[in-house]
Amino acid sequence: MASVRGRSIQLRLWLAFLAGCTVGGAFTGTALGVFSGLLSPLPLPLRAGVLGALALFLVVLDLRQPVLRLPQRSQLIPQEVFARGMARGGFRFGVEYGCGFRTLVPSAASYVAALFVLLAGMPLGWAACLGAAFGVARSVAVLQYILLGRPGWQQFLSSHTRWLERGGTVVATALLAWSTLLLLG
Amino acid sequence: MGDLSTTPVSPARRWVADPLPLLGLLAAAGGVLGVLHLGGVAVPWPVPALLAVVAAGLALSGST
Numbered sequence: 001m002a003s004v005r006g007r008s009i010q011l012r013l014w015l016a017f018l019a020g021c022t023v024g025g026a027f028t029g030t031a032l033g034v035f036s037g038l039l040s041p042l043p044l045p046l047r048a049g050v051l052g053a054l055a056l057f058l059v060v061l062d063l064r065q066p067v068l069r070l071p072q073r074s075q076l077i078p079q080e081v082f083a084r085g086m087a088r089g090g091f092r093f094g095v096e097y098g099c100g101f102r103t104l105v106p107s108a109a110s111y112v113a114a115l116f117v118l119l120a121g122m123p124l125g126w127a128a129c130l131g132a133a134f135g136v137a138r139s140v141a142v143l144q145y146i147l148l149g150r151p152g153w154q155q156f157l158s159s160h161t162r163w164l165e166r167g168g169t170v171v172a173t174a175l176l177a178w179s180t181l182l183l184l185g
Numbered sequence: 186m187g188d189l190s191t192t193p194v195s196p197a198r199r200w201v202a203d204p205l206p207l208l209g210l211l212a213a214a215g216g217v218l219g220v221l222h223l224g225g226v227a228v229p230w231p232v233p234a235l236l237a238v239v240a241a242g243l244a245l246s247g248s249t
């Protein structure tokens with residue numbers, strides 16, 4: 001268990017990490033939102049159909065594969081990001097972690113979310129907001145560890161991480177399907 | 186972030202610090218909203234979309 005002093009330092013580092021994750025996620029959301037403009041000439045029902053088909057494919061893939069094999073960067077974020085201090089390092093680590101494509105992506109949920117931002121044709125501000133929310137969510141487990149974690153936290157999480165990845169894919173896809181139906185009016 | 190200590194920790198204490206129950210709560214919140222929507226409550230499209238991206242972020246917690 002972390003001491004009070006240790007937890008205080010961890011929380012400050014987490015705040016830098018949270019800021020980085022939020023910025024990283026917002027960056028990805030904004031980039032996807034900009035690219036979605038290229039698809040805007042296509043009618044929304046057509047884009048929704050493509051989104052539905054791709055999302056279904058990704059869900060089935062995630063549920064069937066023992067380890068998800070989709071295009072991704074197969075390297076961890078290098079420790080060198082902390083070379084210029086813990087706070088700056090925490091922020092930079094967060095940016096890379098929160099953007100969703102600079103490290104391992106073991107769940108199809110983020111691919112489905114990215115496709116939604118790309119194909120749903122939403123205002124750019126909402127694309128950035130959804131990306132930022134994704135980044136914030138990526139930092140939550142670290143906060144849980146700091147506030148509530150006990151020795152062996154990582155090992156316990158590792159024992160059911162595939163359930164988490166697959167469950168996240170199913171939940172995210174169901175909610176995005178609902179959101180798409182609302183957009184279609 | 187793991188360590189090598191062997192101090193016994195109860196399963197309940199483990200789950201409180203785990204992202205999987207959070208994902209379950211989020212799914213339940215989405216289900217409640219869905220039922221309300223079916224009952225006539227207006228739900229704007231960003232609400233389920235925001236819940237979904239949070240679920241997607243939580244789903245990647247295993248790679249922390």
